Structure formats: structure tokens, C-alpha cells
Amino acid sequence: MLLRHHDAANLAAECARCGVRSASVCAVVPDEDIEQLATYTQHLEFEAGQTFINQDEPAEDFFVVTEGHARLCTLMPDGRRQVTGFASPGQFLGLAADGNYAFNAEALTPLKLCRVTRHGLKLLMSQFPQLEQRLLTEASRELSVAQGRMLLLGRKTARERLASFLTEHAGMAACRDVIVLPMTRTDIADYLGLTIETVSRTLNALRRDGLIEIDHVTRIRLLDRPALEDIAAGGA
Amino acid sequence: MLLRHHDAANLAAECARCGVRSASVCAVVPDEDIEQLATYTQHLEFEAGQTFINQDEPAEDFFVVTEGHARLCTLMPDGRRQVTGFASPGQFLGLAADGNYAFNAEALTPLKLCRVTRHGLKLLMSQFPQLEQRLLTEASRELSVAQGRMLLLGRKTARERLASFLTEHAGMAACRDVIVLPMTRTDIADYLGLTIETVSRTLNALRRDGLIEIDHVTRIRLLDRPALEDIAAGGA
DNA sequence: CGCGAAATTGACCAGACTCAATTGTAGTGG
DNA sequence: CCACTACAATTGAGTCTGGTCAATTTCGCG
Structure with missing residues (x-):
């Protein structure tokens, strides 16, 4: 019972993040409702590489990432792949689903x-109106991001794509200029609409130009963030 | 007053399309609320070519297309353009906005x-909870569409992009195989991440292959829809 | 150390872009 | 009705970015 209570609180807090503290949610949700919610809720764990959402299968469930990273991608019959995004803790998955899932999701x-x-x-939404609001906000944000990615995929050069990718992953904060990538070159290539060879070459070109340093395959240090941001935006 | 009433009903019906008939909406909305709503509501008209949403400007308003077609696009400082979508009657605009608009919108x-x-x-949302639901559904659908476009922009060939574009505009219904495009070649090119020259060449290649017929610059007849759909999906 | 997978590097190729010339299409005014 | 204009679309020739294919090299791990 306490566990269930915790589960529901977790869900409401972690799923929703709708501005209500989990404590207050606990206070608001009657016990019988929590029991009811718990029957719809489940915690899952996957190893790296496992697929937990399959493209074209009926969209039964909705997910929230609580730990680790996932990769979302769409596939073409001949194997061509487009990574549409990476999911980190706190992100919602399955929203885009309308009938059937439109993408694959795999643990990274x-x-x-x-x-x-x-x-x-x-x-949940009927009980916590803020949740629906939160989901709408989230979806709107995702749509903005999607538009940026269309610009990248449709109009940017390889150099600009890599610069965009690096600055995006460095986050807005000026704090840390060292980024650790939880994904392979193949993932990056499929995310940016390039090949692994081009990713590799372009990354080295940026290194030669003194813009980045590649400590390790997965560890990249941004030496000149403003210049990279300028390249990313398409500045001459 | 009657006009206002009509405006609000129009808004609730046309904006929301949330499963509630405008008549019943009229019945449900008290007059004082309608007056209140009317102050937030406005009908606008634009000529072809006019811009009514400017990228990077504060996102104050939300729009619903009631007649005509619009073009949404994002721009890069050097003028490169990516058309992220076309809006037809019934579509919402401005949802993607979070603080500032992330795109331009122009009347086509x-x-x-x-x-x-x-x-x-x-x-409106607080008065018609179905509206929020409807917006969330709409946003989810848009996200699915966006994923499909990322696949197109990141991984499809020019031929596949054009085939996708044509079948998409022919709609799902098997009814009409003649499509009239309300946009220029430039718009199509910027929508598909190509140049106008490539669009023109590829379209003629499809014509030579007996898949389409170009009655007029803006009028295209699909002669072999299944084949086009196959190409669009990337079938060998 | 040694194996397999991932990443890098190089040589070559091709699909799409660029630049430029030509043709077609609306729209305007004589 | 027919030039005439301005712009959109087509067509052609040549280039270039990024893809393909293949050979190493590096990394991760038992």
C-alpha cells in the first residue's frame, strides 16, 4: 500500500511534472484513487539495445523516461533509418502515437x-487537469524542436549539422564545454541525416580547425562555443 | 450581440472542432461568457503573399485557418529557407510557439x-475542456507528421520526396487523382529540402516514366498511384 | 593478448546543386 | 487582341558536397 502510494506519487510527479510537488499530490489523491491509478501504472527496466516501442504496432501505452537515454527512430523498408530524437530522463514517449506508433524506441x-x-x-488527466496542460506544453515544445530539425535536415551542410548537434548537446548553460555522447557514430549519422564517414570526417575537420578536441571517441570538448554556435546557425 | 454570439460559436466550433456541434456550444455558453470570449477573438483576412506570423517575434496569438492556404517556414540568416508545412482550413497555428514564434507564416x-x-x-480551454483535449490530439498528430518529414528530409532521394509529396497531397482517399497545387515550385523545393531545378527535373522524370501527367504547371494528374506510393515509401 | 565491432581514413563516384540560357505564364496597358 | 514586361519554370552543362566501397586503425572486452 505504501509502495503503491509511492508509485502513484512517483507517477504523478515524474510523469506529470505539472508543477505540483509529489507531497501535495499525495495529499490530494484519495487512497482509493491511488489504488486505481496503480493498476494502470508500471515501472520497467531495459538493457542497452533493447527495443520497447515498435513502429507500426498499436499504441497501447504511454511512457516516461526516469533514468537513462533512449533513441527514437523511424525506418524504411530497405533499412534506411532516421533517428528522430533522443530521450533523456523526464521525457514523455508515445504522445506522437495516434492509433499506431510512428517510431521505434530503443534503450541507448x-x-x-x-x-x-x-x-x-x-x-490521470481527468484527475490532474494540470497534467493535460503539461502534456500540451510539452508537445508544443517538441513541435518547435521538430521545426528546427527540419531546417537542419533540409537545409544545413554537414559542418553546420555537426556544429548544431554539438552545441545542442552542450546545453544552453555556459557551464560545461565537455560533452559525453551516449550514442554511437551511427546514431549521430542517422540523427543528422548523414553517413558515419561524413560524421567522422566533419568532426575531424572541426578538430583541425581548432574548434573542438576529441579526448575520446565519446568525449568531446568544445574549444570555441561561440564559433560553433555561429556555424550552427549558418553564419557565413 | 448576435454577431458576437456567432463569432464565439464560430470560434468554439471552428477553433475547437472538439466533437461538440456549434449549436450545442451556443446552448452551453452563457451570454456573459460569450461577450468575454468575443473580446479575445477576431476574424482576419490576408491577401496572398502577406506574412501574418513573424519568426522570433513574441507569440501573443493563436490562429485557426478558416479559408485558404498558408505556408509555414523557418529561415536562416543567409536566406536559406525550410518550409515546415502548409496549413489548410481547420488547422491550428501558433501552438508550436513557446515564448517566441519559431516560424514565419504567410498566406499562399x-x-x-x-x-x-x-x-x-x-x-476557452478552461470553459471547454474538450478543446484542450482536441489541441493535444492535434499536436500529437502534428508530431507524427513531423517525424515522417524528418525521415523524408534526412533519408529520401529526390524522386522519393516528390512521390511522397504528390501522394500526400492526393490525400488518402482513392477518389481524386488530379491535384492542384496552391504553391510555387520554390515552395515545393523548400518544403522538400531540394532546389527548384531538381523539383522540375524530377517531376519531368516521373512524367517520362508514365507515372504522372502535368496538365498545367499547377495541375498534376497521378496516373499510377500505387507505384508512386511504393516509391514514396522507398520500395526498391 | 586477441577477437569482433566501431571508428577512421582514403580513393572514387554520383546525386543534387550552381550557374546560365531559354521557354512558358500571368498580368498590364496600348 | 496583341505586344510587352516581370517572373516562374524548364532545360542544359559543369561542379561539388556528401555517399559508396574498401582498407586500416582503434576500442572494448573476455
């Missing part, structure tokens, strides 16, 4: 998820 | 819109 690192059935999500 | 044909302020939208 050991992954922990919270799963909610569609029905459970509806229940 | 004479255009009629319904404008709602952000505050008015909040008010």
Missing part, C-alpha cells in the same frame, strides 16, 4: 521507464 | 483566419 543505455496505459493516462 | 492564397489571444485561448 540501461533504461528505467514508467509505463501508463492509454486508459490510465486518461484517468 | 487569399486567407481567412480566426485569431485568439493566448489569454483568450486559456479562457
Whole structure:
């Protein structure tokens, strides 16, 4: 019971992040409701490489990443792949689904998820109106991001794509200029609409130009963030 | 007053399309609320070519297309352009905005819109919970579409992009195989991440292959829809 | 150390872009 | 009705970015 209580609080807090502290959620949710919610809720763990959402399968569930990173991608019959995004803790998955899932989702690192059935999500939303609001905000943000990615995929050069990728992963904060990539070159290539060879070559070109340093295959240090941001934006 | 009533009903029906008939909406909305709503609501008209949403400007309003077609695009400082979508009657605009608009919106044909302020939208949503639901559904659908476009922009060949574009515009229905494009070759090129020359050449290649017929620059007849759909999907 | 997978590097190729010339299409005014 | 203009679209020739294919090299791990 306490565990269930914790589960529901977790869900409401971690799934929703709708501005309500988990404590206050606990206070607000009657015990019988929590029991009801718990039946729709489940915590899952996956190893790196495992697929937990399959493209074209009926979209039954909704997920929230609680730990680790995942990769979302769409596939073409001949194997061509487009990584549409990477999911980190706190992100929602399955929203884009309308009938069937439109993408594959695979664990990039050991992954922990919270799963909610569609029905459970509806229940949650009716109980926490802020959740629906939060989801709408989240979806809007995702749409903005998607537009930026269309610009990247449709109009940017390889150099600009890599610069965009690096600055994006360095985050907005000026704090840390060393980024550790949890994904392979293949993932990066499929994310940027390039080949692994081009990613490798372009990364080395940026290194030769003194813009980055490649400590390790997965560890990159940004030496001149402003210049990279300028390249990313398409500045001459 | 009657006009206002009509405006609000129009808004609730046309903006929301949330499963509630406008008649019943009229019945449900008290007159004082309608007056309140009307202050947040406005009908606008634009001529072809006019811009009504400017990238990077504060996102004050939310729009619904009621008549005509619009073009959404993002720009790079040097003028490179990516058309992220075309909006037709019934579509929402401005959802993707989070603080500032992330795109430009321009009338492609004479255009009629319904404008709602952000505050008015909040008010509407609190009065019609179905509206928020409807917006979330819409956003989810848009996200799915966006993923498909990322695949197109990142991984498809020019031929596949054109085939995708044509079948997409022919709609799902098997009814009509003649499509009339309300946009220029430049718009198509910027939508597909190609140049106008490549669009023109590829279109003629499809014509030579007996897959389409180009009655007029803007009027295209699909002669072999299944084949086009196969190409669009990347079938060998 | 040694194996297999991932990443890098090089040589070559091709699909799409660029630049330029030509043709076609609306729209305008004589 | 027909030039005439301005712009959109097509067509052609040549180039270049990024892809393909193949050979090493490096990394991760038992």
C-alpha cells in the first residue's frame, strides 16, 4: 500500500511534472484513487539495445523516461533509418502515437521507464487537469524542436549539422564545454541525416580547425562555443 | 450581440472542432461568457503573399485557418529557407510557439483566419475542456507528421520526396487523382529540402516514366498511384 | 593478448546543386 | 487582341558536397 502510494506519487510527479510537488499530490489523491491509478501504472527496466516501442504496432501505452537515454527512430523498408530524437530522463514517449506508433524506441543505455496505459493516462488527466496542460506544453515544445530539425535536415551542410548537434548537446548553460555522447557514430549519422564517414570526417575537420578536441571517441570538448554556435546557425 | 454570439460559436466550433456541434456550444455558453470570449477573438483576412506570423517575434496569438492556404517556414540568416508545412482550413497555428514564434507564416492564397489571444485561448480551454483535449490530439498528430518529414528530409532521394509529396497531397482517399497545387515550385523545393531545378527535373522524370501527367504547371494528374506510393515509401 | 565491432581514413563516384540560357505564364496597358 | 514586361519554370552543362566501397586503425572486452 505504501509502495503503491509511492508509485502513484512517483507517477504523478515524474510523469506529470505539472508543477505540483509529489507531497501535495499525495495529499490530494484519495487512497482509493491511488489504488486505481496503480493498476494502470508500471515501472520497467531495459538493457542497452533493447527495443520497447515498435513502429507500426498499436499504441497501447504511454511512457516516461526516469533514468537513462533512449533513441527514437523511424525506418524504411530497405533499412534506411532516421533517428528522430533522443530521450533523456523526464521525457514523455508515445504522445506522437495516434492509433499506431510512428517510431521505434530503443534503450541507448540501461533504461528505467514508467509505463501508463492509454486508459490510465486518461484517468490521470481527468484527475490532474494540470497534467493535460503539461502534456500540451510539452508537445508544443517538441513541435518547435521538430521545426528546427527540419531546417537542419533540409537545409544545413554537414559542418553546420555537426556544429548544431554539438552545441545542442552542450546545453544552453555556459557551464560545461565537455560533452559525453551516449550514442554511437551511427546514431549521430542517422540523427543528422548523414553517413558515419561524413560524421567522422566533419568532426575531424572541426578538430583541425581548432574548434573542438576529441579526448575520446565519446568525449568531446568544445574549444570555441561561440564559433560553433555561429556555424550552427549558418553564419557565413 | 448576435454577431458576437456567432463569432464565439464560430470560434468554439471552428477553433475547437472538439466533437461538440456549434449549436450545442451556443446552448452551453452563457451570454456573459460569450461577450468575454468575443473580446479575445477576431476574424482576419490576408491577401496572398502577406506574412501574418513573424519568426522570433513574441507569440501573443493563436490562429485557426478558416479559408485558404498558408505556408509555414523557418529561415536562416543567409536566406536559406525550410518550409515546415502548409496549413489548410481547420488547422491550428501558433501552438508550436513557446515564448517566441519559431516560424514565419504567410498566406499562399487569399486567407481567412480566426485569431485568439493566448489569454483568450486559456479562457476557452478552461470553459471547454474538450478543446484542450482536441489541441493535444492535434499536436500529437502534428508530431507524427513531423517525424515522417524528418525521415523524408534526412533519408529520401529526390524522386522519393516528390512521390511522397504528390501522394500526400492526393490525400488518402482513392477518389481524386488530379491535384492542384496552391504553391510555387520554390515552395515545393523548400518544403522538400531540394532546389527548384531538381523539383522540375524530377517531376519531368516521373512524367517520362508514365507515372504522372502535368496538365498545367499547377495541375498534376497521378496516373499510377500505387507505384508512386511504393516509391514514396522507398520500395526498391 | 586477441577477437569482433566501431571508428577512421582514403580513393572514387554520383546525386543534387550552381550557374546560365531559354521557354512558358500571368498580368498590364496600348 | 496583341505586344510587352516581370517572373516562374524548364532545360542544359559543369561542379561539388556528401555517399559508396574498401582498407586500416582503434576500442572494448573476455
